[in-house]
Amino acid sequence: MPTMVVIGYRPDLDQALQRRGISPYYIVQAPSVPPADRRSAYVADMENAQELCRAVLAARIDDLAGVLTVHEMGVFGAAYLRQQWDLPGNKDSRSALHFRDKFLQKSRLPPQVRRARCRYASHDTAFAELTADLGEVFVVKPATGAGSLRTNIVRSAQEYARALDLFSGRSDVEVVAESFVDAPEVYMDGIWQNGSLRWSSMTRYHLSPLSAAQGSVLAAHLLDRGRHPELFDQMETLAGQVLGTLAAPDCVFHMEAFVEEAGLTFGECAIRLPGALSPQINQLSFGVDLFDAEISLALGEEPTQAVGRAAPERLHGYILLRRSADGNLTREDFERRFRFDDIEYSSSPDTPLGPYGKVGHAIVSDPDELELQKTIEEIVRFNEVGAGE
Numbered sequence: 495m496p497t498m499v500v501i502g503y504r505p506d507l508d509q510a511l512q513r514r515g516i517s518p519y520y521i522v523q524a525p526s527v528p529p530a531d532r533r534s535a536y537v538a539d540m541e542n543a544q545e546l547c548r549a550v551l552a553a554r555i556d557d558l559a560g561v562l563t564v565h566e567m568g569v570f571g572a573a574y575l576r577q578q579w580d581l582p583g584n585k586d587s588r589s590a591l592h593f594r595d596k597f598l599q600k601s602r603l604p605p606q607v608r609r610a611r612c613r614y615a616s617h618d619t620a621f622a623e624l625t626a627d628l629g630e631v632f633v634v635k636p637a638t639g640a641g642s643l644r645t646n647i648v649r650s651a652q653e654y655a656r657a658l659d660l661f662s663g664r665s666d667v668e669v670v671a672e673s674f675v676d677a678p679e680v681y682m683d684g685i686w687q688n689g690s691l692r693w694s695s696m697t698r699y700h701l702s703p704l705s706a707a708q709g710s711v712l713a714a715h716l717l718d719r720g721r722h723p724e725l726f727d728q729m730e731t732l733a734g735q736v737l738g739t740l741a742a743p744d745c746v747f748h749m750e751a752f753v754e755e756a757g758l759t760f761g762e763c764a765i766r767l768p769g770a771l772s773p774q775i776n777q778l779s780f781g782v783d784l785f786d787a788e789i790s791l792a793l794g795e796e797p798t799q800a801v802g803r804a805a806p807e808r809l810h811g812y813i814l815l816r817r818s819a820d821g822n823l824t825r826e827d828f829e830r831r832f833r834f835d836d837i838e839y840s841s842s843p844d845t846p847l848g849p850y851g852k853v854g855h856a857i858v859s860d861p862d863e864l865e866l867q868k869t870i871e872e873i874v875r876f877n878e879v880g881a882g883e
Contacts, residue, residue, distance in 0.1 A: 495516065495557070496515075496517065496558075496560075496793075497516070497519050497557050497559060498511060498518050498560050499518075499550055499562075500520050501562070501565060502540065502565035503526050503527075503528045506773065508529070510783070517533070518533070519534065521535050521540065523540045535552070535553065540565065540567050540571065541567050541570065541638070543574040546575060547574070558581065561575045561581055563766055565766070566640035566764055566766060569766055572590075573585055573590040582795075583792050584765070593742070593765045595638055595667070596638075596639075596670045602739065603736060603739055603740075607732065607735050608756070608758065609759060610674070612672045614669065616668070628671060629673050630649070631647065631674040632673055633646070633673075634669060635670060635672070636669065637670045641849060644660045675752045679699050679702050679751070679753070680696055680698045680725070680729070681696070681749060682695070682729050683697065683747070684733065685746055685797055686742050690734070694730065695717075696725070698714060698717055701713070711877050713811065714770070714772070715863070715870055716776070716810055720805070721863055725753065732751060737749075742765055748767075748768040749764075750762055750763070767784060770814060771812035772784075773785055774810075775857060779810045809863055810835065810857055811859070811866050811870050812856065814848075814851075815837075815852060816851045816878075822880055823839070824841045828877075832856075834857065835857040835858060838854045839853065858870060
């Protein structure tokens with residue numbers, strides 16, 4: 495059975511690897527816990543390419559077939575490992591940095607791509623300097639961050655100081671500051687191959703990931719191309735400009751953008767699997783298995799799952815369920831109120847919190863996008879308020 499080095503762990507990808515008859519060797523960082531019967535190694539920092547390389551060397555894998563990452567933080571290391579072992583997939587670790595560092599990414603894009611103004615910042619960068627450059631409201635975030643962690647909207651010198659306190663202050667390329675874009679956010683998940691867009695879908699957040707990272711419920715639903723033809727055309731054009739300019743390798747990608755009256759403003763683009771339940775809702779709606787596509791690309795194979803249904807019978811959305819305000823919600827409470835395609839929910843106070851504070855998830859669907867959005871909004875409100883609303 496061939497072995498795939500996987501940087502990070504997620505159960506749904508593990509299941510996809512098992513279906514393909516591939517044995518994973520997981521390189522993870524605490525608190526991630528792969529199953530006990532899977533080969534794995536812990537590292538202190540999964541962004542440390544030397545540490546990743548040492549973990550692979552120590553494992554003495556005789557049948558190494560490929561490397562992939564489930565995390566943004568593993569993109570550079572995956573490219574470096576492929577280079578060292580001469581494995582299929584992207585081996586250019588230098589170009590991979592343009593899909594990790596927010597400043598490098600935005601500064602390389604052509605002038606016609608609208609984007610936030612972005613620059614590095616440090617403890618030596620004055621608040622007044624940034625307001626003069628970026629505006630009265632701006633965003634401070636890790637240059638190579640993910641999941642909106644340590645990301646803050648800054649409106650005052652005091653908020654700026656608190657935002658910088660989250661960083662070491664020992665690097666000139668650790669933090670970026672960006673002009674704030676106050677607009678709804680959408681994202682495109684897709685497959686990029688041979689320098690062009692092979693397949694894609696578009697999804698809208700209920701609230702921004704930043705809001706979810708600060709306590710709101712993260713939810714999103716797929717958009718109907720028939721309802722938004724111009725938006726789809728704009729997003730596909732933007733994807734071609736971004737991925738083409740940045741010399742993206744063949745990959746599964748995730749690209750975010752803000753919808754403004756003047757058109758789309760680019761957010762950021764990643765060359766890895768989308769997070770949360772995006773792969774699941776894409777497979778349910780379009781029949782496209784992004785996990786399988788990612789595995790195929792890592793093996794140097796043609797993705798066999800790259801042609802999906804153009805017009806699905808039902809569109810799907812997901813909600814990452816949190817503990818309610820009253821702490822009394824149960825799975826049965828949700829199921830009495832709503833119809834789900836899938837739901838998991840733990841009401842135990844001992845349940846560890848997952849990404850965005852989740853203790854469960856739900857997937858819902860509807861033939862009509864507006865009805866789907868309405869259902870998701872009702873579930874989110876019920877999750878926030880609790881059974882006693």
